[in-house]
Amino acid sequence: MKETLLLTKHMREYPEDSHLIETYEKNNGYRALKKVLKEDNPEDVINEIKNSNIRGRGGAGFPTGVKWGFLAENEDRYLVINGDESEPGTFKDRILLERDPHQLIEGVIITCFASNIKKAFIYIRGEYAKPARRVQDAVKQAYEKGYLGNNILGTNFSLDVVVHLGAGAYICGEETALLNSLEGKRGEPRLKPPYFPAVMGLYNKPTLVNNVETISSVPWIVQNSGKEYSKLGVEGSTGTRIFSLSGHVNNPGNFEIEMGKSFGEFIDTFGNGIKNNKSVKAYIPGGASAPWFTGDQLDIKMTIDDVANAGSMLGSGAVVVMDEDTNLVYAAKSIVSFFAHESCGQCTPCREGTTWLEMILERIASGRGRLSDISLLIDICDNISPGLDWPPKMTTICPLGPSAVSPITSLLNNFSDEITNMIPTKIPITQ
Amino acid sequence: MTDQIKINVNGSEISSKPDQLIIEACEDSGIHIPRFCWHKRMDPVGMCRMCLVEIETPRGKALVPSCTTKVSEDLVVETESEVVKKAQEGVLEFLLINHPLDCPVCDKAGECPLQDQTMAYGPGESRFVEDKRHFEKPIPISEIILLDRERCILCARCTRFSDEISGDPLIEFIQRGNKTQVNTFPDEPFRSYFSGNTVQICPVGALTSTSYRFKARPWDLKKVSSTSNCSSVGCSIELNVSQNKMLRILGEDNEFTNQGWLSDKGRYNFEYLHSEKRIEEPLIVKNSSKKPNINEAMDLISNEILKGGDPNISFIVGHNSTNEEYFALNNFAENLKKVENTFGNIDIYLSDDYLYSGFFNGDHSLAEIKDLDSADTIVLWAQDIKDNLPTLYLRIKQAVRNGKKLLIFGHTNTAIKDIAEEYFGGDIVTNNFEFNVNISDIPNFSRHIDGKEVIAIVGKASPLQNTNPISELIQYLEANSNLKILNCFSKGNTFGALQNLNLVKGLNEFVNEFDISKRNIVFTIGANPVNNSIYSLKIKDSLVNADFVVSMDLFKNETTELSDIILPTTSLGEKEGTFTNLEMRTLMQNKILPPPGSSLNEWEYLLTLSKKINLEQVYDSETQLNALLCKDYLDEDNIPSFDNLNKPSNLNGVLNSKTININIENVDSTNLEILFVHRLYGDSSTQINSPSISMLSSERFIEMNSATYFGSYMLYSDVVTLIQGEISVQVNVNINDNLPDNLLVVPINRRGFQNINPEKKVELEVAKSREQLNVS
Amino acid sequence: MSWEKELIDKANEIIELYPEKRSALGPLLYLAQEKDGYISNDSIIQISNLVGITEVQVKSVASFYSMYKEEQTGKYLLSVCKSISCEINDSRSVIDSVKNFTGLENYETDNDKVFTFEEVECIGACGGAPAVQVNYETVEGLTPEKSLQMCEWLKEERPELVVADELQEKFGGVKSFDWAIKDNTGSSYSVPGFQNIGTAKEKNL
């Protein structure tokens, strides 16, 4: 198994200074843009994206070409790049921002050209100070070289890009919350309908929201054609993806591969096996929101559909490996705490439910659990995500609340002993 | 689009308007879906998740909030399935885990949706064994509102109200997630004219009012619908009474008028009813403090009237009488006129500085308030709407939110400037309210007018305004657009007075017509013209010189000080009658309290007097008066009789009109440096005797723009002394840059300004000390 | 008014970047925080005037985001990650070691205003777990010992500017990915160093 380098090729080839415009230009950078501007046919660009069958890399996996097609007509339209990357386990956008900002900017310009957008925002989480600096520097260079601003490369096309810093709120990764945040409001997800960004987005104007990785793929697709791209990977999951591998592996990191190989192979090959030669007890296949797979499920294929069929999601492409010694109650508690901490607080079930789950796990972890807590945990989860199915049904506005359910059902379905063992049986149940 | 579509709810077909929310469609068909955050007058937020229902989708059944999901043809909805019930129980349990169990001491208990729904849908015993969220118990967030964050269920009703509806977002969510709480900014209390609405719409007892706190339990309350006197909008209200005490006023949702909202003045200005200072027995003031009984008092007055000497008899009447009372007064005056060779002039004056001929009969077509929702353009030239017609202000805001264009003329409506499409201030309209340019040359004007549906809300912006420019404007609008007019007299039952008095005159006329050489008998009826009017000084002179002054009132005040005799009268809730609002909608005012002491209704005094001086008597009760006055309405099928108005279908009032005669001389706009305005809160006897809101008018301030402040007056202090001859008043200066240069705005209805002569210059000096700023 | 003209000019420059003023609220809050080390009520009033919303609306937004601080922070904001990848790679012991050294509990600041300590959620350094940020400059692959040394160094050296690459070289271990060329930019207070808001600085390494 080998990496297929599309998005990370340039940074591998120029490890020292891949983020500078000179290096990027030297390595065929901005060629796709020049081609697009020369051909001057926005429709073609959208068609290439459609042909590539690329699906969004932000987590939901929505076909990008289809999304672009939804963008409503309007004098003012916006592109917003989602660089809020905060899903525990995920650090793949970070490398794209930090190491190859011009690839993203080129993608932004092409996307805006294709959709006749004159203002774009790159929203980067506030904690990504250094990546944001790199992008800001790159934007400045791009302006200086005439790739941004008025009459780009002498054409009629003009575009402004603003790099905007978030301020510590995972929920701002949810696209409508991100738009609220960018409008200077609380990062609360909006109601859908009516607030579908492509129709009513930033300032209630039609807005494309795409992930950093998605848009970073655009130059390659335009340069090499959508058809070439669609040949990579497998049907339904074309192209490459950058997977972030972390947890108990010997060699954590970001690895760009074609989709379709098994998790086991991926962990062995790139992670270089499990630390201290332990075995895998469980792993998270797509970020903290995703239900876990067990060590017995390592042969599941890394495609959007295979993972979904097995009851989880490829999500943000973050693989977190937990070895045989991991205390899964602690692990679950960590993830539940995360969602409780990051709940925006709008919906009753998410605001109250996630915190309640956290409190119960906390109690169990500190040895004060009760046997009735197990059924209580399940019932609370059921009230956030009725039926506890996958994909989750929700009593909430956005999927954050139900995300807190994933680790608990994962724990209780496959490792219920771990939790019951922590509940003291000798202590009387009444308080 | 068809008018109605069919949807299926719980197995039965119901019809619904297209585009309606499921929760509304169900509500209209009598199917109640529990909810906390949804409120029909505000944008849905879908936060509480209590209203979840199941609908059928191509991908199977889905749980959706019925408050954010619209109906569609043949939609199948389940509001009571197992899944729905489970979800609702879950939500309730979530809400209750952090809710304190302090119902026994909570004002909301007994009428609390959370409490009710816990009974109806809720889980039994709590499974929550951890610590509840704790906040400091009630904190005052303004002079009149308290906030208990532990009880709050974060429905965003108060925050949405203050942001969307009243437009003063001073209360907001702070923090996020489980720490979320509502609060105000430390140095910025929730000082809104409309804050009381948040108490009414709070679904729990998180927001409470100082006025009602711990006063009663809902099950002890007697309730009756009525109409507010607070402004000429005639807001629909519910009076809540316990043990013959008025404890609370709530807004009722009248689609045509207030849509449930009230100003805080309309809501809290009732405590005076039970004030110790209220007059309950007739009083002889001058030369004695004798307390005659009613019969003795009436004898005294009738003797004065019949004493001879051709007396002129003048009546100055206020805005809080019922139509029936105005009718009785008119009848009394007419009957006096019929007595031969006994009296001089007999005239009725409305205690009002803003009267002018208006636009009533003949060719003008009159608007209803709800027309604001369908017009293209709203033209506003009137006194400050926010202060004088607060709930109309909300309707205008709502119309603008829905895309209507608002064009404002003049300098009085600064509060609403931000949402105006065009603001024609200093460049277009001078400080004296005259046009600087031809109307047809006003930039950006005609494109909002020509051929459009236009509503003009017009009235005198200030007592001293010459009204010719308004007539010019109306002429222009009538020629160029499809115009409807909303005549803007703002006080109480002005329109009832206009409809039921044969000829209406104002205070300026009283002053001009008062003939000192004659014997004068003056009646003031629910009016205190010696205060709050720009003519106060002159009126005081007249009353001092009058031979006999009779006052009917609730309290002793500046006017009754000059009276020979005071007769105690009745107020809101103590009398039955009708009220006509500024659209000519007549609504019911119901009685729920006994009159205090020996107080009588105004018409009862007039009736007794009629008997004593042998005038014709054609009525003996409110009902008879009502029947009589109904005869003059132009639309016979739609008469505002008590019977008709008490029909369930007419609870929103009936629209009907009468011929209106106003006889007012146009005033000369002098070179105005002072713009006199009326503010919502003032020093009326009712307000200063309502403890919860009495302090709201204690601050004395004037307004000007910063250029005037720094330039013309060179003031560098926010506390200044306003000087005119002998008079000096210490005031705060509020900077308002929406005002033109060199204009001082002075609230005439605040104590201390009465004696200022509007035609003379005033000087401002930096105050030597900050004392005496607040008048108690 | 509590802000100097220079800062107001900067603020207006930022406001210019956006189609609607209110969008600048976030960046302006960072300006406020760089000035005082937290979002003071004075700054809230200033910002509410600049973007045309009420004070409590500014407060509402500021308090939503965890990077805007309500209390004054120390010169070095130590943010130790406790999310899943760090948690299972023993971030607990790093947290304990930082707590021990500084004597601080979560969200506390010492009296000398040198350190503020907080446990935070995922900072996107999962491959380099356990990870820490100092003034939002990331250090990866820490150990309890190294984190102790780092705190000591910060306390003694009191560097004006915190630079990720410098800290990583001195105290870090395994990284999420190859950071490549050495970067000498960083930040000097509890705000991310970022050109747009003028908080990024350079250091001669």
Ligand SMILES: Cc1cc2nc3c(=O)[nH]c(=O)nc-3n(C[C@H](O)[C@H](O)[C@H](O)COP(=O)(O)O)c2cc1C
């Ligand atoms: C709770 C939540 C958090 C999310 N966080 C991110 C994120 O950090 N980055 C991201 O690109 N998308 C995130 N998403 C997905 C976005 O809502 C959106 O689908 C995505 O940005 C669209 O871009 P794409 O089509 O290119 O994937 C999140 C979604 C949810 C519900």
Ligand code: SF4
């Ligand atoms: S599910 Fe949670 S994060 Fe999402 S909108 Fe509701 S409260 Fe906010």
Ligand code: FES
């Ligand atoms: S009433 Fe629908 S979510 Fe609250």
